[in-house]
Amino acid sequence: MPEGTGALREVLPKQGTGGQHRPALPARRAARSPPSSPFAGQLSVEDTATMVLCKPKILPLKSVSLEKLEKLQRAALEAAQPPEAAPPPSA
Amino acid sequence: QAAWNLKTRALTEMVYVDEIDMDQEGIAEMILDENAIAQVARPGTSLKLPGTSQGGGPSPAVRPVTQSGRPITGFVRPSTQSGRPSTMEQAIRTPRTALTARPITSASGGYIRPGTASMLTNPDGPFINLSRLNLTKYAQKPKLAKALFEYIFHHENDVKNALDLAALATEHAQFKDWWWKVQIGKCYYRLGLYREAEKQFKSALKQQDMVDTILYLAKVYLRLDQPVTALNLFKQGLERFPGEVTLICGIARIYEEMNNISSAAEYYKDVLKQDNTHVEAIACIGSNHFYSDQPEIALRFYRRLLQMGVYNCQLFNNLGLCCFYAQQYDMTLSSFERALFLAENEEETADVWYNLGHVAVGIGDLNLAYQCFKLTLVNNNDYAEAYNNLAVLEMRKGHTEQARALLQTASSLAPHMYEPHFNVAILSEKVGDLQRSYTAAQKSEEAFPGHVDTQQLLKQLKEHFAML
Numbered sequence: 001m002p003e004g005t006g007a008l009r010e011v012l013p014k015q016g017t018g019g020q021h022r023p024a025l026p027a028r029r030a031a032r033s034p035p036s037s038p039f040a041g042q043l044s045v046e047d048t049a050t051m052v053l054c055k056p057k058i059l060p061l062k063s064v065s066l067e068k069l070e071k072l073q074r075a076a077l078e079a080a081q082p083p084e085a086a087p088p089p090s091a
Numbered sequence: 092q093a094a095w096n097l098k099t100r101a102l103t104e105m106v107y108v109d110e111i112d113m114d115q116e117g118i119a120e121m122i123l124d125e126n127a128i129a130q131v132a133r134p135g136t137s138l139k140l141p142g143t144s145q146g147g148g149p150s151p152a153v154r155p156v157t158q159s160g161r162p163i164t165g166f167v168r169p170s171t172q173s174g175r176p177s178t179m180e181q182a183i184r185t186p187r188t189a190l191t192a193r194p195i196t197s198a199s200g201g202y203i204r205p206g207t208a209s210m211l212t213n214p215d216g217p218f219i220n221l222s223r224l225n226l227t228k229y230a231q232k233p234k235l236a237k238a239l240f241e242y243i244f245h246h247e248n249d250v251k252n253a254l255d256l257a258a259l260a261t262e263h264a265q266f267k268d269w270w271w272k273v274q275i276g277k278c279y280y281r282l283g284l285y286r287e288a289e290k291q292f293k294s295a296l297k298q299q300d301m302v303d304t305i306l307y308l309a310k311v312y313l314r315l316d317q318p319v320t321a322l323n324l325f326k327q328g329l330e331r332f333p334g335e336v337t338l339i340c341g342i343a344r345i346y347e348e349m350n351n352i353s354s355a356a357e358y359y360k361d362v363l364k365q366d367n368t369h370v371e372a373i374a375c376i377g378s379n380h381f382y383s384d385q386p387e388i389a390l391r392f393y394r395r396l397l398q399m400g401v402y403n404c405q406l407f408n409n410l411g412l413c414c415f416y417a418q419q420y421d422m423t424l425s426s427f428e429r430a431l432f433l434a435e436n437e438e439e440t441a442d443v444w445y446n447l448g449h450v451a452v453g454i455g456d457l458n459l460a461y462q463c464f465k466l467t468l469v470n471n472n473d474y475a476e477a478y479n480n481l482a483v484l485e486m487r488k489g490h491t492e493q494a495r496a497l498l499q500t501a502s503s504l505a506p507h508m509y510e511p512h513f514n515v516a517i518l519s520e521k522v523g524d525l526q527r528s529y530t531a532a533q534k535s536e537e538a539f540p541g542h543v544d545t546q547q548l549l550k551q552l553k554e555h556f557a558m559l
Contacts, residue, residue, distance in 0.1 A: 054508065055153060056416075057476070059439075
């Protein structure tokens with residue numbers, strides 16, 4: 001996931017002139033030459049800053065101790081809840 | 092007597108969590124730390140200073156970071172620290188408990204819960220009534236004493252009584268029993284008397300060289316924020332116990348905490364040479380490869396975990412991500428489906444939906460991506476990354492105000508992330524609000540100084556202001 005590093009980036013490499021000895025035209029800003037044009041050459045794209053997305057998250061695996069701790073804490077929470085649930089119905 | 096012994100040990104085993112791993116540091120310990128020797132530690136010698144990433148490794152441009160500026164690791168244990176929070180507010184925000192997001196205020200808070208669990212499981216009152224116990228009598232019977240100590244320490248969480256028993260027992264054994272010294276050391280550690288604990292562990296080591304004692308002593312050094320001492324201790328231990336997996340793993344963990352990812356990876360590889368089923372090492376190396384742009388290799392590592400029978404939400408989520416980025420599109424969605432099925436709580440579900448959103452962005456289906464990120468927020472309202480990504484999508488549709496609101500939420504939820512700040516800067520610059528853009532760009536630079544786009548933006552803005 002590379003980040004853009006320059007203001008102007010070459011998108012296509014300089015194309016060969018294929019037997020015809022025509023010099024490649026200098027790059028035009030954000031201009032794209034039509035495919036059938038005889039002026040096929042270097043294409044450069046202006047890099048305006050775009051918004052960045054936050055990256056995908058690899059989830060860390062949990063250790064056995066952590067899972068046991070979580071289980072214990074959950075059990076403690078649940079054990080603490082029934083005594084609270086009992087009085088209101090009787091009240 | 093034998094029955095009593097058995098019952099004691101069974102009850103202890105119910106709530107036993109290996110002390111080597113168990114290490115919840117409360118807020119009080121973090122903020123009111125009196126053990127720090129120097130005001131500002133030299134770089135590379137402290138665990139509390141977030142990475143100056145000396146060992147290389149992926150930058151925050153590629154790898155998500157946690158609250159303290161450290162990149163997220165591949166494996167989380169009870170003792171995974173998140174560094175010293177700079178303000179009280181940040182400390183309160185950091186989720187510290189294993190289960191809920193509410194932070195524990197001091198270490199005793201975490202331990203009381205397992206203790207009360209034991210009282211609740213025994214409806215007729217506690218199995219052993221500690222106040223009526225004659226500790227001296229038990230101290231003289233070593234076999235009973237040891238079982239009793241473990242019960243008091245782990246099941247009842249009564250460190251003071253445990254310490255008394257251990258002290259009496261040590262005296263009775265004329266200070267020749269290394270096991271009691273280690274137990275006293277553990278009690279001192281729990282009470283926060285780290286230097287005394289260090290002394291006890293060192294003397295136990297002199298008497299009997301044990302890997303466990305080395306691990307406990309290293310824990311003490313880490314709590315005293317002396318990672319280099321702990322590293323040296325481990326390396327000396329490796330000379331005496333060559334190839335001992337727990338020691339090598341300890342070294343790797345310390346390097347990871349110090350943000351030296353390349354050394355950590357090296358040591359995790361050593362672990363795997365010794366024990367190629369070590370889950371932690373495989374997970375950490377896998378995540379390093381993923382964020383170093385090598386998802387296929389990461390995929391191999393996570394497949395290995397699957398082979399070993401690890402079967403949970405996180406693993407399938409990671410498999411799905413690796414498959415997608417390694418272009419194995421057939422496995423991607425089924426892995427994510429499995430991950431959703433296995434998710435145990437809403438936070439895990441939110442994580443999976445977030446990653447699915449990324450997959451959707453990757454295939455170009457922005458509507459699906461929008462829905463995935465919304466589902467993330469449904470499951471976890473505090474998911475800063477989802478807010479940020481939703482803002483980017485809204486911006487594409489042209490809803491500037493909504494994007495701005497979402498970005499504000501994201502940046503307030505997660506001030507350590509550079510993405511929301513950078514996006515606010517871009518947004519404000521497009522709209523023409525250069526002052527806001529400049530402040531946001533500065534915050535982005537604070538969070539991630541190496542971001543080239545931020546620097547360019549700042550340069551542009553400075554030139555603009557200079558012209559005025």
